[in-house]
Amino acid sequence: MNARTHTPPLIRLDAQGLYCTAGDFWIDPWRPVPRAVVTHAHADHLRQGHGQYTVARPGLGLARARLPDDASVTGLDYGEALQINGVRVSLHPAGHVLGSAQVRVEHRGEVWVVSGDYKLAADATCAPFEPLRCHTFISECTFGLPVYRWPEPSVIGARINTLWREAAAEGVPLLVGAYALGKAQRILSLIDPTIGPIGLHGAVDALTTVYRESGVTLPATLPVAGQARGHDWAGALIIAPPSALNGTWARRFGAAPRVVASGWMTVRGARRRRGVDAGVVLSDHADWDGLLTAIDATGAQQVLLTHGHTAPLVRVLQQRGIDAGTLRTEFAGEDGSDAEAEADASP
Numbered sequence: 001m002n003a004r005t006h007t008p009p010l011i012r013l014d015a016q017g018l019y020c021t022a023g024d025f026w027i028d029p030w031r032p033v034p035r036a037v038v039t040h041a042h043a044d045h046l047r048q049g050h051g052q053y054t055v056a057r058p059g060l061g062l063a064r065a066r067l068p069d070d071a072s073v074t075g076l077d078y079g080e081a082l083q084i085n086g087v088r089v090s091l092h093p094a095g096h097v098l099g100s101a102q103v104r105v106e107h108r109g110e111v112w113v114v115s116g117d118y119k120l121a122a123d124a125t126c127a128p129f130e131p132l133r134c135h136t137f138i139s140e141c142t143f144g145l146p147v148y149r150w151p152e153p154s155v156i157g158a159r160i161n162t163l164w165r166e167a168a169a170e171g172v173p174l175l176v177g178a179y180a181l182g183k184a185q186r187i188l189s190l191i192d193p194t195i196g197p198i199g200l201h202g203a204v205d206a207l208t209t210v211y212r213e214s215g216v217t218l219p220a221t222l223p224v225a226g227q228a229r230g231h232d233w234a235g236a237l238i239i240a241p242p243s244a245l246n247g248t249w250a251r252r253f254g255a256a257p258r259v260v261a262s263g264w265m266t267v268r269g270a271r272r273r274r275g276v277d278a279g280v281v282l283s284d285h286a287d288w289d290g291l292l293t294a295i296d297a298t299g300a301q302q303v304l305l306t307h308g309h310t311a312p313l314v315r316v317l318q319q320r321g322i323d324a325g326t327l328r329t330e331f332a333g334e335d336g337s338d339a340e341a342e343a344d345a346s347p
Helices: 057-066 153-169 183-190 202-213 248-253 270-274 288-298 310-319 339-343
Strands: 011-013 018-020 025-027 035-037 052-056 073-076 081-084 087-093 101-107 110-114 136-141 174-177 198-200 237-240 258-261 278-280 302-308 323-327
Touching: 052 057, 052 087, 057 073, 057 202, 136 288, 153 174, 153 183, 153 258, 153 278, 183 202, 183 237, 198 202, 202 237, 237 248, 288 310, 302 310, 310 323
Parallel strands: 025 035, 035 052, 052 073, 110 136, 136 302, 174 237, 174 258, 198 237, 258 278, 302 323
Antiparallel strands: 011 018, 018 025, 081 087, 087 101, 101 110
């Protein structure tokens, strides 16, 4: 799309977050505001204390599960248009987690898209990323380095299955650290459930229940907290938030091998710093090629990057003639996007 001039910008940063000036609403604000349009339910994007929330309808259950009972939350179908003070707003699949959305904002012929977090890789647990044409694209950049290129999902599933079978052959469970919202359910969709039983940490189990209630088909699982003390977990796959792997919660599994599923496992030394036995390269964010592909598909002449390795991608985009820059937001990316679930000490 051709660039348009606009004064003031349709979306800008203020103390609360990404603010749409014409519509008088915020997108993923990090401080309380009267009206918030929220891209997805990870804790750095869905904050408590707002007056009104608008989310994509597939993510309505997750939003309600993570907000107080009295929160005012409205679900909007993907592609459905909403007028907010004369600004046309619609939500479109981001492919990040269940109910994740890009926010398309249109006013007086000017179109901006806020990506939230997104990925282009196939994922059976959420709607696939939808490219959107726009003048300005606000894109995440968590893994904005050429070293980050993800394996195919089938390769990732095979890697986890191999580690699981090896543990089962030794008569011990395999502990996999994965964010409770999104990544844990994606792992469940990739593995072979015939290998053995599957146990879930309390934080993972609660959100997996919401996924099932939202219509996502996943293999049978057992809540770890629901089993009697001394339950035999030999040969099982146990999924928990990464922080739980080296804490008191994991001691019940003895010397079981510990694995972390993360995009950071691409980098040498990441496994050692995490103090685990193995790493699986799995991310719910776009890799380097995915970022470039998504940005190219927008046709945007202005691209603003948030959180992550922004400088290298800014340079590449500028070399392509795109007006590229950085927005310094409070979004955490993969390193802290599920802080609430990581802190959950439920057994």
